[in-house]
Structure formats: C-alpha cells, structure tokens
Amino acid sequence: MFQWLDQLFPPQLIDLLLRATGETAYMVAVATLIGTAIGLPIGVSVAVTGRGELYGAPAWNRIAGAVVNATRSIPFIILAVAIIPFTRLVAGTSIGTSAAIVPLTVAAIPFIARLVEGAIREVDRGLIEAAQAMGAKPIQIVLKVLLPEAMPGIVHGLTLAVVSLIGYSAMVGAVGGGGLGDLGIRYGYQRFMPEMMIAVVVLLIVLVQLVQSVGDRIARAVNKRHR
Structure with a gap:
C-alpha cells in the first residue's frame, strides 16, 4: 500500500x-540558550537605564540600543557571510553545524534583547511605584517585580525568537551550515528532487508548530493574571 512512499523516500533518505532534523534542533537549541543568556540581561539593562528609569544611564542606553539596532538591521544571510572570519575563530571552521551556531547566536542576541526590553516596558508603572513606595531597592524591583510580571511576554518573545532561528537555520544551509536547509539545497534543489524539498518544508513547519504550541503553553503557565 505504501510502496510509492518507499520509492520516494528510501531508508537512506x-x-x-x-539526521538533518537533529542538526537543526541542535543548532537552534544552542543558539537560543546562548542568545538568551546574553540577550536577556542586555534587554533588561536597556529597559531600566533610560532617562528617569531605575538605573538612569542614558549613555549606556544609547550605545547598547544603537548596537542592538545595527545588528538587527543586517539581513541574516549577509551577517552569516560577513562574520565568517569570526566564525572560523570561534568554531575552528566556517562550515558545518557547530559553525552555524555562531551566526545564529549573533543574530539571536539583539533580537532577544529587544523582545525582552519590550516585554519589560509593558509592565504597569504603578507596580514599580508601589514597590518603590515600600522601600524596595532597584535590583529587588527588577528581580521581584519587572521580570515576574514580564515573564509571559518574555516567553512569547523567546518563542518568536526560536521560530525565527528555525528559519535562519535553513538559510545557513546555503553556506554549508548543515541541517534541513542544507539538505533541501543539496538534494531538493541541486539534485532536482522536489519530494525532498517538500519533506524539508513539512518538517520545518512541524518544528515551528511544535515550538509555538510549547511556547504558548509555557506562557499561559507563567501568567499570574490568568491563574
């Protein structure tokens, strides 16, 4: 009954x-972890260092904001090619799955930073003023008010970042980055195998839907207002 399927996708394919799906998941997971570890504190610092904010440091705010905006404005495929020397320095090579993590992480950091900043800025100012009235220190307000209240937005933002990284991971296949994108280019495009291209697209859609579903569930779980 499924002989046609075996013909289209033999065991080796x-x-x-x-293998390509595992490589894509690995690239995206590592880039998300590192990007969050660096991007989250940057986003928090940009959100609380503006003029009149908890930690007023306009100079840092302008510099960090400019760097984040500049990095985000570069198309990913150009960024991946432009930082090949840096990628080679960090990963020891400019091709392969491990090398692809470098441009993915560089792209993820400013993206996550802006999403985190936006989520924190949406927190009700009244909560901050109430905490200040009770004598809370700025660091206490950040850790016990801003981050918990902004957590649903941060989770939604991280979900969006992961979805974007899945798309970026397909792009790095154009420069030998491995994963589903590389498989689609080498087999679907260069070897004229449309069935392989379709399979790659379907797998990418499944990954995105899975990530979005998990992200929505986590966001609902951390949303205090809907408990």
Missing part, C-alpha cells in the same frame, strides 16, 4: 532527513 529517511536517515538523512532524521
């Missing part, structure tokens, strides 16, 4: 699809 199925193995390639599974």
Whole structure:
C-alpha cells in the first residue's frame, strides 16, 4: 500500500532527513540558550537605564540600543557571510553545524534583547511605584517585580525568537551550515528532487508548530493574571 512512499523516500533518505532534523534542533537549541543568556540581561539593562528609569544611564542606553539596532538591521544571510572570519575563530571552521551556531547566536542576541526590553516596558508603572513606595531597592524591583510580571511576554518573545532561528537555520544551509536547509539545497534543489524539498518544508513547519504550541503553553503557565 505504501510502496510509492518507499520509492520516494528510501531508508537512506529517511536517515538523512532524521539526521538533518537533529542538526537543526541542535543548532537552534544552542543558539537560543546562548542568545538568551546574553540577550536577556542586555534587554533588561536597556529597559531600566533610560532617562528617569531605575538605573538612569542614558549613555549606556544609547550605545547598547544603537548596537542592538545595527545588528538587527543586517539581513541574516549577509551577517552569516560577513562574520565568517569570526566564525572560523570561534568554531575552528566556517562550515558545518557547530559553525552555524555562531551566526545564529549573533543574530539571536539583539533580537532577544529587544523582545525582552519590550516585554519589560509593558509592565504597569504603578507596580514599580508601589514597590518603590515600600522601600524596595532597584535590583529587588527588577528581580521581584519587572521580570515576574514580564515573564509571559518574555516567553512569547523567546518563542518568536526560536521560530525565527528555525528559519535562519535553513538559510545557513546555503553556506554549508548543515541541517534541513542544507539538505533541501543539496538534494531538493541541486539534485532536482522536489519530494525532498517538500519533506524539508513539512518538517520545518512541524518544528515551528511544535515550538509555538510549547511556547504558548509555557506562557499561559507563567501568567499570574490568568491563574
């Protein structure tokens, strides 16, 4: 009954699809972890260092904001090619899955920073003023008021970042980055195998839907207002 499917996707191609999916998941997971570890504190600092904010440091705010905006404005495929020397310095090579993590992380950091900043700025100012009236220190307000209240927005933002990184991970296949994008280019495009291209697209859609579903569930779980 499914002989046609076996003909389209023999075991060796199925193995390639599974391996490429694992590479994509690995690249995106590592880039998200590192990007969040660096981007989250940057986003928080930009949100609380504006003029009249908890930690008034306009100079840092302008510099950090300018760097974040400049990095975000570069198209990803150009960024991936432009930082090849840096990628080679960090990963020891400019091709392969490990090398692809470098441009993915560089792209993720400013993106996550802006999303975190936006989520924190949406927190009700009245909560900050109430905490200040009770004598809370700025660091206490950040850790016990701003971050908990902004957590649903941060989770939604991180979900969006992961979805974007899945798309970026397909782009790095154009420069030998491995994963589903590389598989689609090498087999679907260069070897004229439309069935492989379709399979890659379907797998990318499944990954995005899975990430979005998990992200929505986590956001609802951390949303205090809907408990």
